[in-house]
Amino acid sequence: MNSRKSVEWRKKAGIRAEQGDAAKGDKLQSLGRLEPLEQLESLEPREPLERLEQLESRESLQSVGTLALNVNEQPILVVDGLTLESSSGQKLVEGMSFTLRRGESIGLVGESGSGKSLTLRAVLGLLPRGVQLAAGAVQHTVSSAMVFQDPRGALDPLCPVVKQVAEVVRYRQKKGRREARAEALKLLGLLGLPESLAREDRYPNQLSGGQCQRIVIAIALACRPDILLCDEPTTALDVTMQRQIIDLIATLQQELGFAMIFVTHNLAIAAEMCSRLIVMKQGRVVEEGLALDVLTQPNDPYTQMLIEAVLPLPERAETDAGAEVEKEANERSGAEGQRIAHAEESMPNTVKKSRMEDLKEDSESQAEGGSKS
Amino acid sequence: MSAELQMEQVKVRYGGFTALNHVTLHVPARTTLGLVGESGSGKSTLARAVAGLLVPDEGRMSLGGRPLEKRRSREQRKQIQMIFQNPDASLNPRHSVRRILSEALRFHNMTRGRVQTEQRCLELLERVRLSADSLDKYPHEFSGGQRQRIAIARALSVEPELLIADEPTSALDVSVQRSVLELFREIREELNLTVLFISHDLGVIHAVSDTVAVMRQGELLELAPKEAFFAQPQTNYGRELLAAVPKMPTASGLVR
Known part of the structure; x- marks a missing residue:
């Protein structure tokens, strides 16, 4: 009985974790299985590898971490004058506007309490209790999924990890149990998790923080999102793990071509992952622009402060x-x-x-x- | 009044798992040792062994020439103070700042009488740049950075010789982290402290330490002066760590 309840719960979580309605789900279905890269190549709407070639051929490219963008393309996400307030009427996010195109990545940077995470949650339609949409709108034509900051908190500690991924696959992609499990294992392989998981499922506490984060990313990808929302996915990890997860997300983005909103307080990471940056302070946007422009010529003292907060390392000697x-x-x-x-x-x-x-x-x-x- | 820390062949096991494998380490007086390594490398275990929070299975430790045994004198316990990663967990939410600070003072008989205690508390608050009216507030009324300052003030209250900081800025915002590190440098200069500073953030380590020690899987891989380590790490793992740090792009292009 209990286990059934927990399944129900996770199903609900699955619904909430992805904003798409049924129609979008169907569209996702038509994209076929998330499988080998050769197949992905043949997928009509994405064509990631071609895009990659375009990207390499374009000289005016401003930054890394993004695929070449078709400027004429309709944005897949429009956030227009988003204003969020607490139940006591305090403004938490004010007049936030931005658009996101297919394959693009935007970095939201700022300190805690600047409204970054709330903006993400608004995009996902998962506002915490006591926070309401006061004005503005979030319009999107595609589905999104989220990677959370604390991987252990995002996983069910009482359920083995492959089962957790398989459940989302089964529910989102409408597959049978066995098929879903195979799909989940494939996904985990793609994310570089040990193959021994196929023989012996493990609980989240038996995996390292970095491995747990990979599972969380797998669950997000099982929803076949067109937008991946990353809420400080590396903050809880140490440097080496952080590097691995960043590289992993970057490769996955190139392979699968999803758009991304990346929330972080580390400008160096944002610069690596994103083409555009939005700097937020106390719920307002203080600066916005191409990543390189924002970092090399910051107009706002707050941005300057954030840049200085990335502690410098000396250049390594050529020895x-x-x-x-x-x-x-x-x-x-x-x-x-x-x-x-x-x-x-x-x-x-x-x-x-x-x-x-x-x-x-x-x-x-x-x-x-x-x-x- | 500062003292050097000496560790010889220290080994700590948790059941069958060896968390610290024959670590030999020497921290000269009035210097800061930055301890880096990935999670699970034994950094915190080393700190806890030095602080006396756990007893090593093998090996010897000494502070200022006097051995640190399993049972420590009150004096020795006073000499070593520790600052933890998460001030929310290390400060009692039901105690006012006054009580948090004066508890340690009274335990170690540092002050006589209420007036003197209060005087000392105010001094401490000033040192960590908190206003005097903070005395009667509770931890939840402060921001994360301020809470960490209270934890620092408490550690300093008994005039320790060795300060152990276990990832003191990991839970803090970037801008706050800067000011807390600033504070660390100041008190170190003023109080001639020997500091064991643990972090997995190499930027932080570079900002505070004189010597860098790299740990992995319970072993000490590398021990080198700061400049030498950052210019040219001796071990592959050290290089790997340095390469993993996300770098800021420069005007000339992106550097990775």
Whole structure:
């Protein structure tokens, strides 16, 4: 009985965690399974790899962390004059306006209490109790999903993680139990979680903070969102984990092409992830613009303060040790390259042959490769 | 009145798990050691062992030449003070600031009589730049940064020689973090403290420490002066840590 209740609860959470209604769900369905990249490539509305090429060819690109944008394209999210207030009438967010296009990423930066997270929640339609929409509107044509700050808090401690992901897959993508589980495992593989999870499911407390955050991202992606809302996804993690999660989100964005709103108080992270920045202070926007412009020529003293708050590290000296490391890395990549080349060459030889023949063939193909070049 | 900290082959086990594996460490008097490492690397365990909050299974520790045993004298307990990550959890919400500060003073017989105690409390508040009327407020009436200042004032109240700060700024906002670090530098200069500063944020470590120690999986991997470490880390893990820090873009382009 209890377990059924918890399932019910998670289903509800699933509904709330994604803002899309049924129609949007259908649209998502038509996108097909979230699967190998080759298939993704063929997906009509996204074409991430082509976009990536466009991105590389465009010289006027202002920043990293975004796909090339079609300026003429309709925005998928319009926030217009959003004003949120507490039940006592205190303004928490005032006159917030921005638009988001497909594949774009916007960074919301500011200190705690500046209304960043509330703005996200308003986009998601998940305002906390006691906070109401006083004016303005949030219009979107697509679905969104959220990655929360504290991964352990966002996961059910009494439910194994694969089951948690599978439940969202099952509910959102309308799949059978077994299929949903397979899909969930695929998703977890995509996020770089250990394969041992397939054999033995684990509880959130048996995973590290970084792994838990990956699960949370998997759950968000299981909703097939067009907008991923990230609420300080790395604040609870240490530096190395933070780096991994940032890189992971960036790669996923390039592969899957979702738009993103990234909330953080660390300007360095925002600069890495986002093309545009919105700086918020006490519920108001104090500065807005392209990431690089905001960071190099801040107009507001508050932005300046945030920039200074990123404690500087000295440049690393160009030394023998550094060179050695590079050399090492080069060697490693060189070796890898060779291995790959070798694998390609010996690919046609997978037909059953005697070992001798195999070797012979191998050396022949290598010789061929040599003569070609 | 500051003293050096010496740790030799200290080992701590939690059940079958070795949290601290034969760590040997020397912190000269009046210096700050910045301890970095990922979560679970044993940083906090080391701090707790030094503070006497847990007893190491093996190894010796000494402060100012006197050994730190399992049972410590009141004097020794006074010498080492600790500041925790989360001031919400380390300050009693039902005690006023006056009570929080004077409790330690009275326990260690630092002051005589109510007047002197109050005088000392006001001094402490001034040192951490809180107004005098804070005395009769409760922790919830302060912001996070102010609460951490109260925790710092409490640690300083008994005039310790070794101050252990376990991620004191991790729970704080970026701008507040700056001012708290500023305060740290000041009190360190003024009071000649030896400081063990734990953080996983290399920017913070760079801002406060003289020496950097890198830990991973319970072992001390690297111990080097600050400049040397940031210019040229000796271990792969040290380089990895430095490379993981998100960098600000510069006008000339994005640097990663």
